[in-house]
Amino acid sequence: LEEGARSCLLRCRHRLEEDIKPPYLMDHMISDGVMTVDEEERITTQVNQAVSLVELLLMKDNRAYISFYNALIKEKYEDLAILLFPNLPRTLTDGQKNTSDAVLSEGGVPQRPVVFVSRPELLNRVREKLYRLQKDPGWITVFGMAGSGKSVLAAEAVRDHRLIEDCFPGGIHWLSIGQVEKPDLLVKIQSLCFRLEQNLDSQSLSRPPNSLDEAKERLRFLMLRKYPRTLLILDDIWDSTVLKAFDIQCRLLLTTRNRSLTDSVMESGLDESKGLEILALYTKAKVQGLPEEARSIVRECKGSPLVVSLIGALLKEKPNRWRYYLCQLQQKQFKRIRKSSSYDYDALDQAMAASIEVLPDEHQDLYKDLTVIEKDVKIPAKVLSVLWDLEQEEVEDILEEFVNKSLLFVDNNSKPYLYYLHDLQLDFLVEQNRTQLEDLHTKVVRQYQQHYRYGPPTSGDEECLYWIRFLTYHMAKANLSQELYSLMFSLDWVSIKAQIMGPAHLINDYVEFGPILDKENSEVRSQFQEFLSLNGHQLEQRPFPDVVQLALSQPHTSEVYRQALQQAQDRARSG
Ligand code: ADP
Numbered sequence: 001l002e003e004g005a006r007s008c009l010l011r012c013r014h015r016l017e018e019d020i021k022p023p024y025l026m027d028h029m030i031s032d033g034v035m036t037v038d039e040e041e042r043i044t045t046q047v048n049q050a051v052s053l054v055e056l057l058l059m060k061d062n063r064a065y066i067s068f069y070n071a072l073i074k075e076k077y078e079d080l081a082i083l084l085f086p087n088l089p090r091t092l093t094d095g096q097k098n099t100s101d102a103v104l105s106e107g108g109v110p111q112r113p114v115v116f117v118s119r120p121e122l123l124n125r126v127r128e129k130l131y132r133l134q135k136d137p138g139w140i141t142v143f144g145m146a147g148s149g150k151s152v153l154a155a156e157a158v159r160d161h162r163l164i165e166d167c168f169p170g171g172i173h174w175l176s177i178g179q180v181e182k183p184d185l186l187v188k189i190q191s192l193c194f195r196l197e198q199n200l201d202s203q204s205l206s207r208p209p210n211s212l213d214e215a216k217e218r219l220r221f222l223m224l225r226k227y228p229r230t231l232l233i234l235d236d237i238w239d240s241t242v243l244k245a246f247d248i249q250c251r252l253l254l255t256t257r258n259r260s261l262t263d264s265v266m267e268s269g270l271d272e273s274k275g276l277e278i279l280a281l282y283t284k285a286k287v288q289g290l291p292e293e294a295r296s297i298v299r300e301c302k303g304s305p306l307v308v309s310l311i312g313a314l315l316k317e318k319p320n321r322w323r324y325y326l327c328q329l330q331q332k333q334f335k336r337i338r339k340s341s342s343y344d345y346d347a348l349d350q351a352m353a354a355s356i357e358v359l360p361d362e363h364q365d366l367y368k369d370l371t372v373i374e375k376d377v378k379i380p381a382k383v384l385s386v387l388w389d390l391e392q393e394e395v396e397d398i399l400e401e402f403v404n405k406s407l408l409f410v411d412n413n414s415k416p417y418l419y420y421l422h423d424l425q426l427d428f429l430v431e432q433n434r435t436q437l438e439d440l441h442t443k444v445v446r447q448y449q450q451h452y453r454y455g456p457p458t459s460g461d462e463e464c465l466y467w468i469r470f471l472t473y474h475m476a477k478a479n480l481s482q483e484l485y486s487l488m489f490s491l492d493w494v495s496i497k498a499q500i501m502g503p504a505h506l507i508n509d510y511v512e513f514g515p516i517l518d519k520e521n522s523e524v525r526s527q528f529q530e531f532l533s534l535n536g537h538q539l540e541q542r543p544f545p546d547v548v549q550l551a552l553s554q555p556h557t558s559e560v561y562r563q564a565l566q567q568a569q570d571r572a573r574s575g
Contacts, residue, residue, distance in 0.1 A: 001089075005065045006058060008087035012080070013054055019080060020072075022049040027284060028071035033118065034064040041286065062089035100161035105413045106199075108174040109233070110155050113409070115309060117277040119153065126157040130253065133231070134167040139252045143259055147306035147348065147424050150255035151235050157253070158231065168251070170230030178376035178423065179238045182212060183508040185245060189215040190504060196222050207540035208502055212245055220248035236376070236423075237261060272298050275308045282312030283319055293322035300329040301347050306422055309406040310351040314358065328354045334431075345424070352428045355405050363398060367407065370421060371429040372440045372474065378411055378418035382463035386451045387444055416462055441478035445471070456496055468500045472509050476516055484513060485520045489528065491563040495547040498532075503539040507532050527558040 001009075009016075022043060029035040039056060046052040057068055069088060072081040129140045144150045158164065158172050175192055177185070190208040193215065209215035223230060234254040237243060240261060246252060254261075273287070275298030280287045301307035311325055334349040356364055366388055373379060385395045399419055402408035407425070411418045421429070433440065448467060456471075457464035475484040487493050488509065497506050510517070510529040517525040532539070535550050548571075551564030 001061055001065055004087040005089050008084060009058055012083040016054055016080060017050045020050050022053045024075050025071040028074055029067045032067040034067045065089060100164045103164055103171050107172040108413060109158060109172055110411055111413060113152060115278060115281050117274050119274060122153060123157055127163060130157060130163060130167060133251045137249045137251050142255045146257050147304045147422060149305045154233055154253055154255050168229055168231040170227045172231045174233045176235045176376050177242055178236050185242060186212050186215055187504050189219060193218050193222060196227060200226055207537055210536060216245050216248060223248060223250040271303060275303050278305060278308045279312050282316045291322045293326045297326050297329060307347050307351045310355050313405045314355055325354060348424055349428055352425060355407050366398060368433055369440060371433045372444055375423045375426055378420040379466055380416045380418055380462040383466045387447050438479055441474045444474040445478050445480055458496060460500060468497050469505060472513060476513050481516055484516060488517060489524050491551060491560060498539040499544045503532055503536045524559045527560050531560045
């Protein structure tokens with residue numbers, strides 16, 4: 001502990017000793033990792049806990065002081081926090097810590113979950129391997145079942161400023177992959193290239209790569225020339241085609257549930273003691289003090305931290321229900337149509353059902369609406385505010401409730417915050433609501449139409465991006481073919497979507513929904529598609545070109561030409 005901070009603690013020691021109630025403060029300090037459970041235990045047995053806590057702080061480092069300060073604020077001891085504030089340490093190491101925080105958040109590395117237990121052994125193994133990438137490029141794989149904590153582990157492994165400084169001074173970039181088709185993968189790599197190029201501050205942003213091969217070459221160039229000694233983290237890879245696109249001699253950490261992808265395997269299952277630790281954190285108890293059901297619960301969850309977190313959140317609210325939740329986990333009331341070979345869903349299904357059941361009825365319905373979100377897509381509260389027709393503040397409160405129950409996760413690296421489900425949770429919802437999928441998607445489309453009756457959003461914010469990107473997907477899933485034709489056979493929509501998202505997504509739409517569109521008119525579908533492939537590179541340009549002008553050079557028999565001519569005439573008429 002640095003000099004100033006120490007003497008400040010000594011100065012206001014008496015005030016602190018008189019006023020603070022250590023248990024809650026210590027909880028914060030434990031979750032910041034500056035205090036161990038043993039230390040806490042020792043303090044709790046003392047007659048005067050406050051005195052012992054200050055005593056301990058005096059022996060600790062700057063981080064402990066900062067954590068204590070933050071804990072005071074969180075527990076509403078602002079008057080005491082003010083006393084400590086002038087001497088908050090600003091040493092070199094904190095400075096370094098902040099820069100590495102910035103590196104991580106810029107690269108989109110997710111933050112820790114609210115309840116978090118550290119897994120030092122695994123962590124060290126991953127870090128050790130990462131250190132091997134200091135000199136040479138290479139891959140490291142974290143393997144494990146879905147929901148076993150791979151992503152959390154990968155993110156935690158790079159949360160170490162020494163490692164960043166020593167091995168990856170070029171930065172760390174996170175890319176969630178999931179189960180993607182080629183076009184989606186292209187879009188993901190495009191946005192990665194865009195992110196990397198934007199950081200370079202170069203004057204002329206080059207146009208996005210148009211094919212996977214081109215994307216791979218672009219990425220190779222960027223990584224080799226502009227971002228040497230940078231780590232790419234690919235989260236949740238399903239198959240090897242994805243890996244081929246990243247076979248570019250770079251430094252790579254990937255997580256996967258597919259064992260056949262890995263040569264250097266590192267399992268990430270959770271052992272029993274860690275599961276117990278999670279339950280202890282949720283219920284603010286000591287591991288030794290947990291009831292005997294705790295062990296059985298962890299066993300029923302097969303150590304999956306995702307499932308344990310769901311149960312933990314329930315127990316936080318109802319601490320007397322250990323036996324009850326254990327029994328719920330043991331029930332086998334759900335039957336999955338598609339049972340994944342690598343994962344036993346029973347416990348997850350039971351835990352999800354139990355967590356949903358304790359929501360108020362109207363919130364259960366709102367949660368059900370989340371079934372329609374695509375996997376690996378994060379959404380801002382504003383989209384749900386349209387879907388649910390509620391004020392944004394109300395939506396945020398509801399989302400917070402879901403997050404507290406581990407039914408939903410939040411990425412607060414981004415502004416606005418983005419929310420997402422674990423894909424096993426989405427599997428559960430889709431399975432549960434199999435018969436209502438069409439209605440649920442229809443609701444999305446109807447709410448959108450209601451909200452944006454005067455035209456699509458064009459602000460370019462996260463909400464706008466969501467609608468422009470996924471409206472067609474919801475229409476297709478809702479079987480609203482009529483709506484889908486009129487949108488996709490409209491030059492206005494093409495122009496808006498190309499301007500906001502670039503042409504790749506748009507072309508992808510025509511390919512993906514081609515079979516539906518062709519039922520209406522395959523000629524028109526191919527006319528639009530042709531227009532886009534011919535003009536793709538123009539539509540990448542900024543300032544954005546005049547789409548009507550571009551469209552006028554289409555063959556006169558094309559629907560694209562017809563609409564453009566119409567608009568040109570309207571323009572002429574209105575001067
Ligand atoms: P995977 O990537 O293997 O599918 P995640 O890393 O996304 O799994 O973890 C799933 C959930 O499990 C997280 O959202 C979190 O709630 C919980 N979890 C994972 N690791 C931990 C941990 N170390 N401490 C506490 N909870 C964890």
